[in-house]
Amino acid sequence: MVPDNSNDIIGLIAYGLYKRKKIEFIKQYIAENNGTDLEGNIIHDFHMASLQHIDGYRLEAAEFSHAFAKTFWDNLITDVNNELEEAKERFEKEYSQEFEERYSREIDKLNRKNEERKLLFEQKIGLLKPKFWYGVAQSIVASFLILFVVFSLFVATETYRIDAINTFRNLAEIVKTVNAKCSSQAHPPAQE
Numbered sequence: 001m002v003p004d005n006s007n008d009i010i011g012l013i014a015y016g017l018y019k020r021k022k023i024e025f026i027k028q029y030i031a032e033n034n035g036t037d038l039e040g041n042i043i044h045d046f047h048m049a050s051l052q053h054i055d056g057y058r059l060e061a062a063e064f065s066h067a068f069a070k071t072f073w074d075n076l077i078t079d080v081n082n083e084l085e086e087a088k089e090r091f092e093k094e095y096s097q098e099f100e101e102r103y104s105r106e107i108d109k110l111n112r113k114n115e116e117r118k119l120l121f122e123q124k125i126g127l128l129k130p131k132f133w134y135g136v137a138q139s140i141v142a143s144f145l146i147l148f149v150v151f152s153l154f155v156a157t158e159t160y161r162i163d164a165i166n167t168f169r170n171l172a173e174i175v176k177t178v179n180a181k182c183s184s185q186a187h188p189p190a191q192e
Contacts, residue, residue, distance in 0.1 A: 010058055014054070014060070015057075016061075017060055017064070018057050142178060142182055146178070
């Protein structure tokens with residue numbers, strides 16, 4: 001079945017199949033003949049009959065090797081696919097984790113910048129807003145000034161018999177001027 005020094009895999013498998021059938025034949029013969037050993041011609045007859053089936057052994061060996069190769073390749077492909085799937089899952093997990101960490105760092109940076117801008121904005125707005133007690137003090141001072149001016153005019157008009165209508169007109173102009181000055185001090189122009 002296999003020439004000397006040959007690498008004929010199919011022939012080697014066929015020879016193995018022949019040997020298996022020979023062993024099965026011997027076991028069956030011994031079992032059917034109550035443990036009696038084979039006579040010399042029986043093995044020779046089996047061998048001669050097997051020579052007629054060499055092509056059958058080779059065909060069976062080819063089918064066997066094809067089935068073996070198919071099973072081997074199917075298992076190899078399954079293993080490779082499983083390894084690729086595991087590698088893909090590891091990559092996706094690592095990439096996803098790296099992406100989440102990078103995203104988190106960028107969000108933290110943006111939040112810090114936003115907080116810094118918010119504090120700066122609040123500081124600038126704080127500079128623009130008049131202070132409460134400063135405004136109260138201005139109102140009190142302005143009220144006393146107006147009261148003083150009105151009282152002074154009243155005393156002056158009564159004492160010196162000055163024309164009251166012109167005096168009150170002048171007083172209204174003074175009040176407008178004082179209000180304008182107070183207003184400009186309470187709301188200074190924005191500084192850049």
